[in-house]
Amino acid sequence: MRSKSMAGPPSAVSRRSFLAGAAGVLAAVPLAACAAPGGGGRRTQITFYEQKQEVIAYFDELLRQFEGEHPGIRVVHDSTTAIAPQFVRGEPGDVGCFNDNLELARYVSRGQMSDLSGLPSASTVRTDISELTDQYATFAGRTSVLPYSLAAAGVIYNKGIFAEHDLPVPTTWTEFVDVCTELQKAGVTPIYATDRDTWTLWQGLFDYSVGSLVDPGEFFGRMKELGTEVGPDSDVSFAKTLAVPMERAKTISSFFNPDHAVRGYADGNLAFGQGRAAMYLQGPWALSQIALVDPDLEVGTFALPVSDDPDERQARVNIDLCLYIPAATAHREEAVELVEFLMRPEILNAYNADNLAYSTLKDGPPQQDERLAGLQQYVDSAAFYQGAGTFVPTSIPLGNYLQEAIRSGNFDAMLDQLDADWRRLAGREATV
Amino acid sequence: MTATTTPSTATRVPAPAPDGTTARRRRRGRPEPIAYVFLVPALLVFTVFVVIPALVGIFYSFTDYVGFGGWSFLGLRNYVALLGDPGIREAYGFTLGFAVVTVVVAQVIALTLAIGLSKRIRFAAGLRAIFVIPMVVSGIVVAYVFSFLFSNTLPAFASAVGLDPLSQSILGNPDLAWLAIVVVSAWQTIPGALLVYTAGLTSIPGDLYEASSLDGAGPWRQFRSITLPLIAGFVLINTILGIKGYLGVYDVIVGLTGGGPGNATSSVAMTIFGGFTGGDYAYQMANATVFFVITVLISVLQLVVSRGRNIRL
Structure with a gap:
């Protein structure tokens, strides 16, 4: 059957005309591709990279609004997940909106981003937030990214379970352990x-x-700085500096659900949403998932206390989105227009209010969602840190090491392993 | 498979054609020039999409390239670093061990099933169709389904019947998790091997068995002296393809354990892929180059051994 139908074309159409037709089709493809950019008349087309799944439609809306205000500019929203291929091809787009992390840091430290310090909106960003991005990487003399959205994370807890067992929100490590022990006793x-x-x-x-x-x-x-010098004799090392924190981690892991080893993120959201656990160490992104399971579940968030001084509590934050203009852009003027538009206080603040995040601007409004109310004070007073895990290059399988450490209880071995890996990576200059 | 059969069929084409002219006779045994023309498209695609990227990758394995921007030559430093990387060594150990175990398990079961199906049993066609189903389901889907079975169904079943050692999921046990990966990989690849063996068994003339049973050979003797030697080529191709496939194991592990617990089930392919997201491009290219050489060596070794025993593909 198949061979018959495949033999069809040459008999129905002469070979020459068939080949000519095929060549015509092939020739038309690149022409059509060329025609697309000019399709919008004399408008300049720029590309906007934004791939955070939950807010793609949100940004589409903003871009249409921007185009309405700037009839001369057309913005293509590219939501390709990986940004690496764009930089590898030398076509990193005109404006990017990406999670500030070690991956982005690779481009920053290699001077792939242009300087935004001259933009009017650059001075409206909270300096204690823009300093966070410098912790990953900097390029001398440049403001490479503008923080757009700050996410804060802590311990999500089930208010109903806490009330039922008459437990307070813990403010010190001792209280936290007591709460866990009480819960365990209560089954x-x-x-x-x-x-x-x-x-x-x-x-x-x-x-x-x-x-x-x-x-x-x-x-x-x-x-x-230490690089290959990291070891038993250096002033800091995983084994030395993180010894106490990992004792905490070990204790915390003793309060996990018995089947934690084989449960995944989706299982966790489901279980917590069904009220099968009192606490959940997750960020605001999990709140919307939990609400899918039970929209009426009363949850709150608190910063995990790991010392007995309540004033030492801090919240984990990350710059969930930041804006950049690649140095390679051919439309810098239009790109700046778009960045300035997105950085307008009413737009930036509205975005963060709508997406369980915090404004990055000076005098930004607080997050109104009561599930996150417990973290507001830390964001306001800049009592926050970027997660230690986000500084560990993905070449070091930290998550896998943690799996093993939790199982065996041997966190010291994990820290020694991390030191060894760090030295090895520094030896081939791959720590960023 | 198609790429290897194309030239051989092309060489055979002139042979059966009756010809008397001397010009034709001279060309006997050599391919018609047109055969090369037919090869061009496949060769072109293969070169552009496989050979050139591979060569580019090998080139960059001697540099500190991260995928964009500038780079400088490191010589063999990436390769030296590979040797001292325990994570990489463990991945190689796991992957090679896994490939050997799985290929044995899968071949034994596939051959057994194929022999069973070749007998005149009831519902042979229906059973064959059922056995082939795993082949058409994507690896990652299979892995997620089995992940559910291993983490929920099996422990629930085990605690219900009082099998305590299995009441905890084996996926969470670094000493046993690899078994789950062997089971799923074998389950998924047995149908392919089964089809090849079925084809091999049907190619054996039935009168051989008739003659041997007249001589008093039992089923085991028949299997050892007739079936196995006559399908040796099929065993070889299945083993080579199997080993090659298992060495590249990726999606099943991602779906089942994600390389854990710890690094107990991290395969080489997973470490290589980590280089793209982790900015370790050049280093993992060196890893990929080493892995490529090892894979080729294993395949060549298998071919040499089988040639020595007079097995032809």
Whole structure:
């Protein structure tokens, strides 16, 4: 059957005309591709990279609004997940809106981003937030990115379960352990953990245990300077500096659900949404998932206390979105227009209010969602840190090491392993 | 498969054609020039999309390139660093061990099933169709389904019947998690091997068995002296393709354990892929180059051994 139909074309159409037709089709494809940019008349077309799944439609809306105000500019919204291919091809677009992390830092430190310090909106950003991005990477003399959205994370807790057992929100480490012990005695799973998705381990257990005891920005800054020198004799090292935080982590992990080893992020959202655990070490992104399970579940968030001084509590934050203009853009003027538009206080503040995040601007309004109310004070007073796990290059499988450490209880071995890996990576200059 | 059969069929084409002219005779045994023309498209695609990127990758494995921007030559430093990387060594150990175990398990089961189906049993066609189903389901889907079975169904079943050692998921146990990956990989690849063996078994003339049973050979003797030698080529191709496939194991692990617990089930392919997201491009290119050489060596070794025993593909 198949061979018959394939033999069809040459008999029905002569070979020559068939080939000519095929050549015509092939020739038309690139022409059509060329025609597209000019399709909008004399408008200049720029590309906007934004790939955060939940807000793609939100930004589409903003871009249409921008085009309405700027009839001469057409913005193409590219939501390709990976930004690496764009930079590799030398076509990194005109404006980017990306999670500020070590991946973005690679482009920053290699001078792939243009300087935004001259933009009027650059001075409206809170300096204690823009300093956070410098912890990952800088390029001398440049403001490479503008923080757009700050996400804060802590311990999500089930208010109903806490009230039922008459438990206070813990403000010190001792109180926290007491709360967990009480819950355990009452037959309630204190903390739901999802080891199967390793990122949840470093994002929650690791980052929260470290952040309020050791300043990750400072620690990893020094670690980078030391490089191959990191070891038993250096002034900081994983084994030395993170020993106490990992004792905390070990204790916390003893309050996990018994089947934590094989549960994943989705299992966790489901279980917590169904009220099968009192606490959940997750960020605001999990709140919308939990609400899908039970929209009426009363939840709150508090910063995990890891010392007995309540004033030492801090919240884990990350710059969930930041704006950049690649140095390679051919439409810098239009790109600046778009950045200035997005940075307008009414637009930026509205975005953050709508998406469980915090404004990055001076005098930005507080987050109104009561599920996050417990973290507002830390954001206001800049009592925050960027998660230690976000400073560990993905070449070091931190999440997998944590899985093993939780299982065996041997966190010291994990810290020694991290030191060894750090030295090895520094040896081939791959720490960023 | 198609790429290897194309030239051989082309060489055979002139042979059966009756010809008397001397010009034709001279060309006997050599391919018609047109055969090369037919090869061009495949060769072109293969070169552009496989050979050139591979060569570019090998080139960059001697540099500190991260995928964009500038780079400088490092010589063999990436390769030296590879040797001292325990994570990489563990990945190689796991991947090679896994490939050997899985290929044995899968071949034994596939051959057993194929022999069973070749007998005149009831519902042979229906059973064959059922056995082939795993082949058409994507690896990542299979892995997620099995992940659910291993983490929920199996432990629930085990605690219900009082099998305590299995009441905890084996996926969370670094000493046993690899078994789950062997089971799923084998389950997924057995149908392919089964089809090849079925084809091999049907190619054996039935009168051989008739003659041997007249000589008093039992089923085991028949299997050892007739079936196995006559399908040796099929065993070889299945083993080579199997090993090659298992060495590249990726999606099943991602779906089942994500390389954990710890790094107990991290395969080489997973470490290589990590280089793209982790800014370790050149280093993992060196890893990929080493892995490529090892894969080629294993395949060549298998071919040499089988040639020595007079097995032809």
